[in-house]
Amino acid sequence: MANERIGLFGGTFDPIHFGHLRVAEELAIHLKLDRVLFIPAAQQPHKPRHGPVDFKHRLAMLELAINERAGFETSDIEAGLPLPSYTVNTVRALKQKEAGELIFLVGYDSFSHIKSWRGYKELMDMTAMAVFQRPGTVGDRRSLLSLLGEAIGTPPEWEPSVGAFVWPDRPCIYYYEGCRLHISSTDLRQRLAAGDSVRYLLPEAVRDYLNKRGLYSPNN
Numbered sequence: 001m002a003n004e005r006i007g008l009f010g011g012t013f014d015p016i017h018f019g020h021l022r023v024a025e026e027l028a029i030h031l032k033l034d035r036v037l038f039i040p041a042a043q044q045p046h047k048p049r050h051g052p053v054d055f056k057h058r059l060a061m062l063e064l065a066i067n068e069r070a071g072f073e074t075s076d077i078e079a080g081l082p083l084p085s086y087t088v089n090t091v092r093a094l095k096q097k098e099a100g101e102l103i104f105l106v107g108y109d110s111f112s113h114i115k116s117w118r119g120y121k122e123l124m125d126m127t128a129m130a131v132f133q134r135p136g137t138v139g140d141r142r143s144l145l146s147l148l149g150e151a152i153g154t155p156p157e158w159e160p161s162v163g164a165f166v167w168p169d170r171p172c173i174y175y176y177e178g179c180r181l182h183i184s185s186t187d188l189r190q191r192l193a194a195g196d197s198v199r200y201l202l203p204e205a206v207r208d209y210l211n212k213r214g215l216y217s218p219n220n
């Protein structure tokens, strides 16, 4: 629908965990999003080629993780786009498909490298973004302000009523500080490889799925 607000949450999701789910939930409420699309990367430019488990498994785990939350959906769009998966291409393709207002959701840990993203200016012209704090990482509103000034060439203004950095003539950048779950996929993969428990760090259905297939076990 044309007046929907749609969050685009890209990531490797290798595997999806409660840190991802919780921040999506908080942002959906904070930004009044009607839908959130979880978009697994087919192959991220900044992550090693051999790293992630198969796209189909990461997508299946995402589906298991979100299937009870109305408004949360997965998108396999990157499977049909050229590799590696550049965010600018993904968002361009989604703009053709989705009629609503798009807001790209991204952790500060990823966004801090924005100037090295292919076509980042086009990306920031095309879509609003919401940059959120990720627990255990550095970066605050002040450092985001200087990063945005450097990236665009003109510093934005902070607009407290919107909770966003704004320019007169381009999409805004929301900033959000609420997330508290210090969980990472890297840590989960290490635990699984060592045979340690990952219970209560990710949904049970996902734990079941990856255990049954031995997805992150040392022999796989």
Ligand code: ATP
Residues within 6 Å of the ligand: 010, 011, 012, 013, 014, 018, 019, 020, 023, 105, 106, 107, 108, 109, 110, 133, 134, 135, 179, 180, 181, 182, 183, 184, 185, 186, 187
């Ligand atoms: P890895 O450890 O493999 O790098 P990851 O846990 O960082 O994985 P990604 O799939 O790369 O997960 O992350 C996708 C997005 O989710 C990024 O924008 C990242 O900042 C955010 N994110 C990941 N974990 C958390 C968390 N615990 N809290 C909030 N945001 C998170």
